[in-house]
Amino acid sequence: MQAKGASDRVAGFKWSFNVAQSNEVNAWCMPGGKVVFYTGILPVCQDEDGIAVVMGHEVAHAIARHGNERMSQGLLVQGGGMALDLATAMTNQPEQTRSLFQQAYGIGATVGAILPFSRLHESEADEMGLIFTAMAGYDPSKAVPFWERMSSLGGQRPPEFLSTHPDPEKRSAKLNELIPLARAYAKKYGTN
Numbered sequence: 734m735q736a737k738g739a740s741d742r743v744a745g746f747k748w749s750f751n752v753a754q755s756n757e758v759n760a761w762c763m764p765g766g767k768v769v770f771y772t773g774i775l776p777v778c779q780d781e782d783g784i785a786v787v788m789g790h791e792v793a794h795a796i797a798r799h800g801n802e803r804m805s806q807g808l809l810v811q812g813g814g815m816a817l818d819l820a821t822a823m824t825n826q827p828e829q830t831r832s833l834f835q836q837a838y839g840i841g842a843t844v845g846a847i848l849p850f851s852r853l854h855e856s857e858a859d860e861m862g863l864i865f866t867a868m869a870g871y872d873p874s875k876a877v878p879f880w881e882r883m884s885s886l887g888g889q890r891p892p893e894f895l896s897t898h899p900d901p902e903k904r905s906a907k908l909n910e911l912i913p914l915a916r917a918y919a920k921k922y923g924t925n
């Protein structure tokens with residue numbers, strides 16, 4: 734499925750959100766906007782807000798083109814500024830943004846490669862993802878307990894949620910710090 738607005742705003746994207754039957758606690762994205770959730774991650778998500786946290790994180794990986802080797806050094810260095818620009822770029826399409834999140838449910842299974850990301854990419858995906866989650870009308874504060882639940886799974890975590898992710902305590906602190914910013918974006922540009 735495709736959200737026309739989002740792909741119009743961010744060239745080259747064809748969004749598709751897929752659910753795959755698997756006990757693996759995982760979700761991932763590919764360049765171009767294909768996002769896959771394994772059913773094994775849903776109990777860790779616990780509720781719709783938790784799903785939105787993962788969704789925001791994966792969408793952020795795709796939008797930041799973390800799977801794309803053409804990503805320039807300069808773009809990496811900009812960090813937070815980039816997240817804000819991208820969030821702004823999404824703001825003319827709040828309905829589509831929300832529908833992207835909603836499309837996570839009930840779409841047929843597709844299996845593909847798992848992309849490993851650097852720790853910096855993970856931090857960027859956290860930051861941008863938090864903003865997207867809030868803009869789509871979900872509670873960004875739920876990101877903190879979600880990632881804590883994820884880290885408490887220990888060695889069961891597959892690549893996307895294992896070694897490359899930020900230190901759990903630092904991650905919680907950073908997310909907490911960013912919640913007001915995410916809420917500000919949601920208030921200004923969000924769907925509710």
Ligand SMILES: [Zn+2]
Nearest residue numbers: 850855858893
């Ligand atoms: Zn990630």
